[in-house]
Amino acid sequence: MYSMKCCEDGNFVQGNLTHYGNIQFSPFAAVLNYGQGIIEGLKVNRKEDGRLLLFRPDQHALRMKMGAQRMCMPSPSIHQFIHAVKQTALANIRWVPPPGKGSLYIRPLLIGSGPVLGVGPAPEYMFLTYASPVGNYFKQDKTPLSLYVEEEEVRAFSGGVGGVKSVSNYGPVLKALVRAKSLGFSDVLYLDSVNKKYLEEVSAANIFTLKGNVISTPPTSGTILPGITRKSIIEIARGLGFQVEERSISVHELTEADEVFCTGTAVGVAAVGSVTYRGTRFEFKVGENTVCQALGSTLVGIQTGLIEDKEEWIINIH
Numbered sequence: 001m002y003s004m005k006c007c008e009d010g011n012f013v014q015g016n017l018t019h020y021g022n023i024q025f026s027p028f029a030a031v032l033n034y035g036q037g038i039i040e041g042l043k044v045n046r047k048e049d050g051r052l053l054l055f056r057p058d059q060h061a062l063r064m065k066m067g068a069q070r071m072c073m074p075s076p077s078i079h080q081f082i083h084a085v086k087q088t089a090l091a092n093i094r095w096v097p098p099p100g101k102g103s104l105y106i107r108p109l110l111i112g113s114g115p116v117l118g119v120g121p122a123p124e125y126m127f128l129t130y131a132s133p134v135g136n137y138f139k140q141d142k143t144p145l146s147l148y149v150e151e152e153e154v155r156a157f158s159g160g161v162g163g164v165k166s167v168s169n170y171g172p173v174l175k176a177l178v179r180a181k182s183l184g185f186s187d188v189l190y191l192d193s194v195n196k197k198y199l200e201e202v203s204a205a206n207i208f209t210l211k212g213n214v215i216s217t218p219p220t221s222g223t224i225l226p227g228i229t230r231k232s233i234i235e236i237a238r239g240l241g242f243q244v245e246e247r248s249i250s251v252h253e254l255t256e257a258d259e260v261f262c263t264g265t266a267v268g269v270a271a272v273g274s275v276t277y278r279g280t281r282f283e284f285k286v287g288e289n290t291v292c293q294a295l296g297s298t299l300v301g302i303q304t305g306l307i308e309d310k311e312e313w314i315i316n317i318h
């Protein structure tokens with residue numbers, strides 16, 4: 001893992017690689033008591049020629065920077081972030097799965113590691129990147145997701161931190177997630193907190209609907225995490241001739257959708273087979289010859305070096 005510290009001057013210095021292992025800080029650390037922390041997540045893929053490919057690390061670095069501002073934290077520079085991710089990938093090269101077999105998932109973490117007694121920003125910060133190999137979601141002929149529309153609990157509020165990858169966003173979704181899973185669903189689909197009517201997103205993935213030639217996804221105006229996969233899929237879909245709209249989508253529109261899918265670094269582009277709302281199960285087209293599959297395979301093709309990277313989304317690191 002790679003780690004770097006930052007003291008009161010706000011500058012991160014002297015990052016270094018160490019063996020993966022526990023980290024130590026005060027029980028009064030700001031992140032432990034007051035949730036001052038930001039996560040990121042990105043994947044490294046191995047190309048046929050052995051090179052390692054990173055997908056849009058600059059976008060992840062930028063998003064961490066925005067999140068850090070919201071959480072009153074200093075952040076590593078874009079260059080420092082990418083350097084840390086590269087160092088982590090190279091140090092763990094033996095854990096990068098062979099082409100087509102999966103990816104190395106890299107987790108950057110920025111935390112208020114210094115102690116605070118009353119609520120306030122930490123006097124010291126830590127930036128860490130560490131990794132784990134993950135299987136290939138897309139090629140495994142994965143069973144489509146079954147989503148449960150949550151009406152009691154909400155994920156994010158206007159003015160809150162739903163739009164950043166704050167560590168504080170994930171504890172509060174566990175209750176609804178565990179409940180949905182115990183009912184046999186694969187994940188929760190959240191509605192907006194004001195009207196309880198418009199689709200927001202899934203616990204850690206963005207949502208899209210397709211009707212005819214039109215692909216729709218809710219706008220990321222504060223309560224929805226601006227996914228980098230989401231942004232990439234919007235561009236890919238436009239390139240393939242689809243009309244893409246970022247607009248509010250009422251839960252009632254699900255009755256007419258041809259396809260529904262989720263996007264995120266972890267899931268890639270995942271087909272949604274059904275959404276259950278107030279006891280009614282809406283079903284959508286999945287499998288061969290779906291738009292979801294076309295978009296997903298284009299994305300995976302770019303990420304693994306099989307399709308030309310026209311947009312310069314890929315960084316070669318080996």
Ligand SMILES: *Cc1c(COP(=O)(O)O)cnc(C)c1O
Nearest residue numbers: 204205206225227228229264265
């Ligand atoms: C990480 C995340 C996403 C997906 O973002 P990507 O950049 O595509 O990985 C979507 N929603 C939430 C809540 C997330 O945490």
